[in-house]
Amino acid sequence: MPDSDLSLLVEAARAAGEIGRRHFTSGHRVWEKDDGQGPVTEADLEVDAMLRDRLTGARPGYGWLSEESEDDPERLARACVFVVDPIDGTRAFIEGSKTWAHSLAVVEHGRPVAAVVYLPMLGKLYSAEDGKGARFNDHPIAASPRQSFDGADILAAHPTFNARHWKGGAPVVKRHFRSSLAYRLSLVGEGRFDGMLTLRDSWEWDIAAGALIAAESGARVSDRHGAPIRFNTVERCAKGIVCATPGVHGEILARLAN
16 A cells, blocks of 8 residues: 555655755855745755655656746646645755754645645654644644634734734734744644734745644634635745634734735
8 A cells, every 4th residue: 555645745854854954064055046036055956856756756646836846837737736845944044043844745626635844953743634633743733722812922024013914003912933934834733822924925835734734733724815725826825824723813814904
């Protein structure tokens, strides 16, 4: 019997971690992408090449979408697609922070069905399967029970709470930050934070895996307008992302000045 998609992702993520750790501790070359898309390191590219070879070699019928690969529109015709960020949080990686992650998902007909977010320098592995719950280091996790947005612990960049984005002014919350969107989503799934949000358009490879982990933990996930997020799209991005416990999620959407 072939390995499940989740088992395949876990093994691939751990292999990616070996490459990432090696570059993180021994040094790496850095380039700036064209069109102001930010930095990329040789670690990103080596991980991307390994993952593409390993994952599509095991599932030749699946499509491929990755931050570090040239997009192939042929993926749009595939029922299943790997959606991958070889290193989510490249700036953190370059700066020597350990909060970067490998983000791997299988998307089927636009929905994530298997996901792994792995932080090799912290020994953290989050995983989820559609309808089977989410886990952290192989232990079940659940979102926070919090119902009120005011005073909640929220992961977001500072500009998110500019008063112009909110009806009646910025909410009073405890703001926190992690550079990796995949990690932020996973932390909500773990119940360590009550929610996360970004109002900027969000690349699918940054959020596909974490969105499933959060949703399977009991959190609600939508774009900034409250609509479900579809993956493997032509645009390759969502209109922001709001992820939180059910009560907090509803309050965020009600108070955003969309």
